[in-house]
Amino acid sequence: MEAEARCAAPLRVFEALRLLGTALQSSSAPSTVWFKESSQKNLRSRDFLVPRGTLKNSFPDGEVPADVIEKLRSLAAPGLPPIKNCLQSEAGLLVQLDRPAVFRQVLKDFTPYLRPPSSADSGPDVVILNCAPLHSNKALEALRLSHLRAVLIADHLAEVLTLQGKHVYRVPAAFCTEVEGFLSQLGISWPSSADAPALEETVSCFKDLLRDCDEDTGDVDSAQSPGAIRVQLKTSAEKHNICLQGYDPNLDFFLVNEDDLRHIARLQRSVQAAQTSPCTVLHIVSCEEEFHQQKLDLLWRLVLPSTGDVAQKHLVCGRVKVVNSASAVTCSQYFQMRKSQMLEASVMKYGDSVQGESWDEIINSLTSAAIKFELLATPHRSQVNLNLEETNITTKGTKSGAFVMYNCARLATMFDSYNSAVSQGIYPEFPPARELSYSSLCEEGEWLLLFNYIMMLPEVLSQSGQMSSTSPGIRVTANTEVICKFLVSLSMDFSCYYNRVHILGEPLPHLFSRMFARLQLMKGVQSVLHSALKTLHIMPLTQI
Structure with a gap:
């Protein structure tokens, strides 16, 4: 029953950091601090790390006893991703997760990862x-x-x-x-x-x-x-x-x-x-x-x-x-400027097809996304500098809301292509997620998308509304910028993966298992994008 409970509980990155920290603190290492790795380079060898310099504060010469390492290897609890290995290296004490098992547990049902974690927060209801x-x-x-x-x-x-x-x-x-x-x-x-x-x-x-x-x-x-x-x-x-x-x-x-x-x-x-x-x-x-x-x-x-x-x-x-404006700019002028730029950029890319009701909705959605990312991606207490002549905001500039929307459209188009191929008998119907084999997900970019984004969205949603007092007085700060930064970062990593990997491969039976696993991962990425955009009241694009 205990093993079933562990498997049923959503895997939480911050819970993993807490449990790993608690396990190490009980070994007379009160000052040790675990970090979640996020860069693609470091994720090749580890998922969590205590740097060597930190270990020296708690263990003689920074060497962790073998029994402590073995204890961490066998650590298991609800919310803790299954651990494959724990070992000491030049970088410090590192933990490697059982990635196929994590893929399986998260992707068979990723809906718990689309909302903040439940907490016993004592803040006002x-x-x-x-x-x-x-x-x-x-x-x-x-x-x-x-x-x-x-x-x-x-x-x-x-x-x-x-x-x-x-x-x-x-x-x-x-x-x-x-x-x-x-x-x-x-x-x-x-x-x-x-x-x-x-x-x-x-x-x-x-x-x-x-x-x-x-x-x-x-x-x-x-x-x-x-x-x-x-x-x-x-x-x-x-x-x-x-x-x-x-x-x-x-x-x-x-x-x-x-x-x-x-x-x-x-x-x-x-x-x-x-x-x-x-x-x-x-x-x-x-x-x-x-x-x-x-x-x-x-x-x-x-x-x-x-x-x-x-x-x-x-x-x-x-x-x-x-910036570079001699007179004040009203909100309606700002909206119309961005809308005109979105329209002009779309006409340059797609020509005369940019007309009609569906394109009006696309342009309005792109305009809304551009404005919200411009005004919300900076910490709320800092000044925002707007350059209304900035053309990068209207195309695929990697820091813009338009770029996030473009990648939403790419995902929607890919799933449309798959469904069309299914209707033509080229691909088989999508099997239940619990029946998929996730062992084929071994690309670095695939783990990056799961570990940095699908599993991290609950924490990001929690951080975005978290209030902290900067003084004993009346001012508070919030992390309202984290959603925009998260979406831009996700879009950049997804775009790199999408450009490198053929998700919809040749219609050969021996390739279907990997294709389905990748499609399920893409469903998770799409759901994360849509859930995060919903907190900004931005409708994701389904075509472009």
């Missing part, structure tokens, strides 16, 4: 994603590129956090219909509903609470800020014992208008809708508006002291700078 730019933009022309970046990050986080089992609420649920139409072109379907009349009642109630909260608050009679209420944030926060660690020290007076009050009213309504404690409100905001969002954070705490039970965190997105 409810996350309210507050996409700050969507509150104040009342026209598409007002939506700046830095706003668009924040929206894309919020949309991606909503997907990966949901995959991780979190209950995600998106705020605001009502915003400019013109902006909503633009985002739909990028595949973003942000939940939308009309603000209920009760929202205005809440705003009115908030005004009364602010006026009554202390003597430093009062109405402002100004032509520039009609109906605004002046709040002395720092003084009021200190009176209410609100910790200001992590907030900008320049926070002082805040001229609160009705839009600000609607903003916190929507947040309050989402907290009430969640009806769960604890929950975290994650404010996703561009760096230009971070200061204002901190004011809103404190304002919410002042108006409703009970909000102190709700953790508020700020994920700040770096600027988007357009």
Whole structure:
């Protein structure tokens, strides 16, 4: 029964690192650190490694006792890939996996590898994603590129956090219909509903609470800020014992208008809708508006002291700078430029056939992919530099979203060719995955695709939504760039393999076994591509 459980459990790379580390630590080697190999060169001889220099910190002269090596060879546990060998070399202590067994266990059912691993994470089960730019933009022309970046990050986080089992609420649920139409072109379907009349009642109630909260608050009679209420944030926060660690020290007076009050009213309504404690409100905001969002954070705490039970965190997105442009570029201009470039590149490659409804969908999909990879492949806290004349973004440049889409199309075309050949009687029907022989998968590129990508997607999905505090204050960081980097790297390695290996070979019976094993591996690669792209709301291409 124990052996069956081990075989049934999905193989986890990080679980393997943990188990190998635990096994070595119990041998009086507390400082040893295992690494997963990823380069094709190193994977020729090993899959996991403790470098020799690290071994010297734990074992005399860096020599691992034979009984410890034997213990590692025989190590077996649920989630641990079967081990073929453990030995010491000039590089250090290395582990080689039983690759045919790993291929068999993963490829007979790769669906567990298309989602994050289940974990006992103690983080909040409810996350309210507050996409700050969507509150104040009342026209598409007002939506700046830095706003668009924040929206894309919020949309991606909503997907990966949901995959991780979190209950995600998106705020605001009502915003400019013109902006909503633009985002739909990028595949973003942000939940939308009309603000209920009760929202205005809440705003009115908030005004009364602010006026009554202390003597430093009062109405402002100004032509520039009609109906605004002046709040002395720092003084009021200190009176209410609100910790200001992590907030900008320049926070002082805040001229609160009705839009600000609607903003916190929507947040309050989402907290009430969640009806769960604890929950975290994650404010996703561009760096230009971070200061204002901190004011809103404190304002919410002042108006409703009970909000102190709700953790508020700020994920700040770096600027988007357009290089070699004398004037500001709007989001709609950016979209149209990239779309025109995609169309032009497609016409140059495919000629007059680039027309009709199917090509419109292809061009729109390529445009969406190009924009999302440009704005999301950089860590969210760093600045993005856009070169709108960059032609590499529209072709098969290996760092572009178009390149990822091109490889999706290659896979789809290959499977179409196989199915067509089956219908003509050239190839036999595809047998069940559990009946395939995977011992023929011995190409270096095949192990690379399985070990670095199919088996690693759960960890990448987990990392993408993982939040880490950079300080004891209110800022958090996330690894929202890892999905784009993962997809580009996968596409590059798949492309190298696809160009070198004939997957659909000659229709000879003695070659079918290897062809089926390779096709099953390609099914896994295709599913990984599609699952990762889904977290970006990018529809993969099926033809090009």
